[in-house]
Amino acid sequence: MAWPILIALTVPVTALLLWLHVPAALMLGPLxxxxxxASWGGQVRSPVSIFAVAQGIVGCLIAKMVPLSIVGDIxxxxxxxxxxxxxxxxASCGLGWLMTRLQILPGTTALWGISPGAASVMTFMAEAYGADIRLVAxxxxxxxxxxxxxxALVARVFGVSSSYGAAAILWFPEVHWLSLGETLALAIVGPAVARVARIPAGAFLVPMVAGIVLAHLGFMTIELPTWLLAASYAxxxxxxxxxxxxxxxxxxxxALPRILVCTLILIAICGGIAALFVLVAGVDPxxxxxxxxxxxxxSxxxxAASTNCDVSFVMxxxxxxxxxxxxxxxxxTKFIAERVKVPPGG
Known part of the structure; x- marks a missing residue:
């Protein structure tokens, strides 16, 4: 009964967010x-590969939207x-160092937990350095x-029109099945290659990079019907x-209040960097x-795909x-962790 209950919870939450025209409602509702x-004690069993294929499909979506000239733009x-x-x-290293020195969290937990990305890598490495792996996660x-x-809130304020609402969604558009098969093959093979090659975040990155090259050189056409995207977002x-x-x-x-404050500080610092981009480089907010x-x-x-921002720049x-x-x-993180003096038992 786990999956039916989870889906039953997801549908009304997602429908409400769609009705409110919240960007990426099809992802935020399931989230x-x-x-x-999960907080009520629910558990579902599902092969990890299904989530990897969903990330691969999102990678294909970005590949369809981002031009091959992205390297030149960078x-x-x-x-x-x-x-x-x-x-x-x-910003993240400085904040992590300060939090560790002040022992806001036990040991070097804050140093590993504040890293801006590579969540699974940081979580696994944290355990080897004696940090609380659960708090890091x-x-x-x-x-x-x-x-x-x-x-999503910022997107709602700056860049989303009513065309992204539920009424504008065509759930079952006409599908070119050969192109859909090529897209699914990329979304399945890409994460598999990433897993074999042990590429961190490869389930998303490999299909995205391969899709950009293959699609824009004319070797394939990326086909992503709405129902497939909705399932992947979920x-x-x-x-x-x-x-x-x-x-x-x-x-x-x-520790949750301290974790929440530290996380919001990092997000605020990154928001300040974004403000400088707007003021100095003229990038839209x-x-x-x-x-x-x-x-x-x-995510x-x-x-980004649900708004009118510059997707190429963002990605x-x-x-x-x-x-x-x-x-x-x-x-x-290793360098700082080895030099921060943590009290015994910390």
Missing amino acids: VAGIAF LGHWVLFSTGVVSVLV LMQYLRIFLVAGIA LVGWNIGLRFTRPLLVHAAR LTAYLATSPGGSD IAII AMQTVRMIAVLLLAPVL
């Missing part, structure tokens, strides 16, 4: 329902991209939840929401905010930062 379901605006990526990394996925919710939302289990929330109850949001690339991709910045976090954050 909220997943949190409610190189042409390397100062802006470098500034954005380095600023977010410096909560920090990572709470940030993804908050980033998604706040980004799986992405559930994948985040179902992590907020009752044991995790009970364990983190005392919605694009700047989504581009600098700390983590949750697949940000879904929100280029998110992708560059994700790669930088995967390469640099573990090294920087």
